[in-house]
Amino acid sequence: MKPTILLVSNSAFNILHFRKSLWRMLLHEGYDVVALAPGDGKEKLLEAAGLRFVDLPSLQQYGNGPVSDVLLYRTLVRKYRELQPDLILHFTIKPNIYGSIAAKKVDIPSIATITGLGTTWLNGVLLRKITQALYRFSLPTSNVIVGQNAHDLEALQKIGVKAKEWQLIPGSGIDMNEFAPNDLGAPYLAKHFLFLGRMLIDKGLEELFNAWHQIHHLLPDAHLHLVGELDRQHPRCIPEKIWKAGIDLPRVAYHGYQENVRKYIGRSQVVILPSYREGIPRSLLESMSMGKPIIATDVPGCRELAVPRKTGWRVPARSSAALAEAILQASRSKPEELSQLGSNGRKLVREGYSEAIVAQQYLEIIQDLLEKNKAQQ
Structure with missing residues (x-):
């Protein structure tokens, strides 16, 4: 049986829509794929596609404060021990920070994907400094840090983030058959x-x-x-x-x-x-x-x-x-x-930026990590 891959994000919607190329590829390759995220109504679609879904209500997209973050970290440690995946992929800011530390705590290899530095990089000096400090502390615990553009990777390096391995994967992968040209928007119509x-x-x-x-x-x-x-x-x-x-x-x-x-x-x-x-x-x-x-x-x-x-x-x-x-x-x-x-x-x-290109890049990183981890055991 193929290893178990755990995908962690701040919403079931995020995994369903933005990680589709990844979990499609993993399912096609025979991996057991588990989604860990707050339920938002999209979990049934994930399960119908062949993933196992585990609810994570303690992960609040906009919640802040040290108490809730500590509780989230503890919940992630407990979930990771219960699920015992072979590899964890983190997406969005809180999973990247607290999930990476939790994965290291339970000795499970992980990948952190930075899909954009976004709001905390642009607004509020205090929030930016706190986030940067958390990134410096947490991201090095991941086995691989993935960025979607070179500028974000350079920005992380400039603030002192150290990585075991940096990887650039451009985007989340587009299904070009699903998003194909049609004649509805012919530019001469309107x-x-x-x-x-x-x-x-x-x-x-x-x-x-x-x-x-x-x-x-x-x-x-x-x-x-x-x-x-x-x-x-x-x-x-x-x-x-x-x-x-x-x-x-x-x-x-x-x-x-x-x-x-x-x-x-x-x-x-x-x-x-x-x-x-x-x-x-x-x-x-x-x-x-x-x-x-x-x-x-x-x-x-x-x-x-x-x-x-x-x-x-x-x-x-x-x-x-x-x-x-x-x-x-x-x-x-x-x-x-x-x-x-x-x-x-x-x-x-x-x-x-196609689905095939992005999914293949992730698959190669995943296979390499799994092989390294197996060799160390």
């Missing part, structure tokens, strides 16, 4: 722009609304669509005043969270992500896989995908004026120019 992501201030939503405010009167046949979760519990959720003013602008439509984003991507002319920092944004990869040009910021995680005159437009972060100009340029581009940008983007995804 000027529809799409923002796809959580409604957070760090995603550049304020700049997007300001840009739209500047130019909507110049584009009377253009529409801006927003798809993603508006989670008021998230500490970086867009402020109510900014949100209300933004969605009240002419021809702006908010569609909420959507399980199936393909139809929204397919009906869009261009996909926009004016984020302040990313790992490798899945929303852009999915859109590029479907042949859509993109507008994104010149920040880690986005600049790798938004290649000027090749896949779309790259603009400075936090600049509404530059974002507005890029939207105007995109809206005035010829259909064949947009089609070529979209084709280039799909090619970029195929060559570097």
